[in-house]
Amino acid sequence: MDAGAVPPITTEELNEGIEKVLAAGAPFAVMPMTVRGVDYPRVFALSNMSLRDVLALKTAENKDLPFIVYEDERYTVGEVWARSMRFANWLKAQGIGQGDRVAIAMRNYPEWCVAYLGIVCSGATVVPLNAWWQADELRYGLTKSEAKMVVADAKRAEIMLPCKDELGLTFIAGREDIPGQDEKLHAILADDAISMDVPQDPIDPDSDYCLLFTSGSTGKPKGALLTHRGVLNAVLSWSFTLEVFKLVRPEVDLSPENPGILLSLPLFHVTGLHSIFLLGYLSGRKLVFTYRWDPKQAAKIIRDEKLTHFLGVPTMAYDLVKAAEPGDLDTIVDIGTGGAKRPEAQVALQREMFPEISASSGYGLTETNALGTHIALGDYVKYPSSTGRPVPPVTEIAAFSPEGQRLPDGEEGEICIKSPANMRGYLDNPEATAAAFFPEGWFRTGDVGFVNEAGFVTITDRLKDMIIRGGENVSCLEVENAIHEIAGVDEVAVFGVPHEKLGEVVGAAIYGSDDLDLESVQEHAKERLAPFKVPTRIWRSPTMLPRGATGKIDKKVIRQVTSENPPHFQRGDD
Structure with a gap:
């Protein structure tokens, strides 16, 4: 079947499907609820439990299913859970629990998932640190989070070692031996004296489950505090949407037997963490890890493991489609993207080469637990520039004026999201938290766009001074601050090319x-910043940089001028 030929879903069909799934009750029963002073007409009743308790329920249901595959290592749901509970109980024996934060600083490994589940189930707050960060960035994340324990791999441990004693850190070797290690995760998991039972102390569903740092326009990353209730409403929404789709388009099977997905996105971002890992755990979908992104190797893994789904940033989806040989993607039913807008030409190429595979895309933010919009199949054909409709049933999306007034359909404004999945706030930053919301719980995304009469959201611009490079958010101010440290730099403007x-x-x-x-200049940036933040095209201005009427550097003019002139230095775009 040509996936793009599936008829778009009308508003009437969508609403009818939503009501039918809601009428069936559990596990998708909803109820009105007030969360942090905001009234929501629909919140999943299951989110009255903690993430730990919901994970425990799904573990009992799926314990014998394959879950993690990494090279020649294979683990079932039950095996991953047992190891995680042993780590959770070890943490509790060290005095770690609710109110504490434990960091993870490592690349994607099976141990990343075990550590994450163990930290969450101990009642502590997990702090996934960006594995691409350099020394100053990692020091900032550790200092800001006040995490005293870090599960790390060797590379991250070496970078963090100079601040270990200063910050009073305990290093837990996540996989291999690491510099400065105090404990080894594998030794803890092998200790039969430690219980594998689920900790029984209650966890408030509105307490923090995760602290994720997000690049904004203010220079230093802000820590988004995500709650148990919030993440459950996000993951349940995606599962709910699939049930609705089964009802309204039964001719398309997007949930085949023995589902599996390639994990090629970093687990320290919400797309990899929530949309792939957590959704996979709760839905019984196998995760196959890649060591690094290699499209030809990814296609081979998909073929060998008979995977059914792929989710990556647009660049990865494009690479995969181009690299796949005949037969490689025969079991794939959907290639999805997130993190950035997928160019229409790339979607068209997939339809041309693999018409039977659905193309889909999602839009969400760290602050919304990745929950926002979704678009696929015939809807994507009809509205190729849209990011989709709000994911039902607990999320509303609208455009707002700068004064906080909700705008009519079709009128352009700041896209705002109201959902019980929204973050609790920014860590130790009440001013930024207050500025991030309009009244009644509407989170301000910083993106400009409009919502049409059928509910489809289209992003047209960006309010925040940010760059989105291959799905990674880059704060222009953070990069500018690093370059300003260089002697001889009088003015600098950083912008997206x-x-x-x-x-x-x-x-x-x-x-x-x-x-x-x-x-x-580039070499200095490499020492201070994660690789994705380093400028790869640099222009030298013969005069002071242009300014607007308010005296601020006019980046609109700079973008125009630089687009008409080649850079004076260019290296490392890819």
């Missing part, structure tokens, strides 16, 4: 001394 594959790359325009070496 359009890129066919990555969407945007990081560009910089600099005014300074004539002998300023632009290559050294």
Whole structure:
């Protein structure tokens, strides 16, 4: 079947499907609820439990199903859970529990998932740190979170070692031996004296389950506090949507038997963590890890493991479609993307090469637990520039004026999301938290767009001074601050440069001394910033940078001028 030929879902069909699934009750029963002073007409009743308790229920149901595959290692749901509970009980024996934070600083490994589940189920708050961060960034995350225990791999441990004693950190080796290790996760998991029972102390569903750092427009990353209730409403919403789709489009099977998905996104971001890992755990879907992104290897794994789903940033979906050989994607029913807008030309290429595979896309943010909109099949054909409708049944999306007034359908404004999945707030930053919401719980995304009469959201611009490079958010101010440290730099403006594959790359325009070496500017940025934040195209300005009427540097003018002139230095776009 040509997936793109499936008729778009009308508003009437969608609403009828939603009501039918709601009428069936558990596990998708909803109820009105007031959360942190905000009234919601629909909140999943199951979110009155903690994430730990819901995970325990699903473990009993799925314990014998395959769950994690990494190279020649294979683990069932039950095996992963047993190891996680042993780590949870070890943490509790160390005095770790509710109110404490434990960090993870490592690349994707099976142990990442075990550590994560163990931390959450101990009652503590898990702090996944960006594995691409450099020393100053990791120090900031550890200091800000006040985490005293870190589960780390060797590379991250080496970077963090200079601040270990200063911050009073306990290093737990996540997989291999690491510099400065105090404990080894594998030794803990092998200790038969430690119970594998589920901890029984109650966890408030409105307490923090996770602290995730997100790049914004204010320079330093902000810590988004996500609750048990919030993440459950997100994951249940995605499962709910699939049930609705089965009702309204029964001719398309997007949930085949023995489901499996490639895990090629980092677990320290909400798409990999929530949309792949947690959704996979709660739905019984196998996760197959990749060591690093290699599209040809990914296609081979999909073929060998008979995987049914793929979710990545647009660049990865594009690479996969181009690299796949005949037969590689025969079991795939859907190629989805998130993190950035998928170019229409890339979607068209997939339809041309693999018409039977659904193309889908989602839109969400760290602050919303990745919950927002979704679009697929005939809807994607009809509205190729849209990010989709709000994911039902607990999420509302609307455009707002700068003064906080909800705008009519079709009128452009700031896209705002109201949902019980929204974050509790930013860590130790009440001012930023207050500024992030309009009254009645509407989270301000910082994206500009409109909602049409059928409920489809289209993003047209960005209010925040940010770059989205291959799905990674880059704060322009953070990069500018790093470059300003260089002697000879008088003014700098960092901005997004359009890129066919990555969407945007990081560009910089600099005014300074004539002998300023632009290559050294990039090298300094590499020492201070994660690789995805480093400028790869740099322009030297012969005069002070242009300014608008308010005296601020006019990046609109800079983008126009730089688009008409080649950079004076360019290296490392890919």
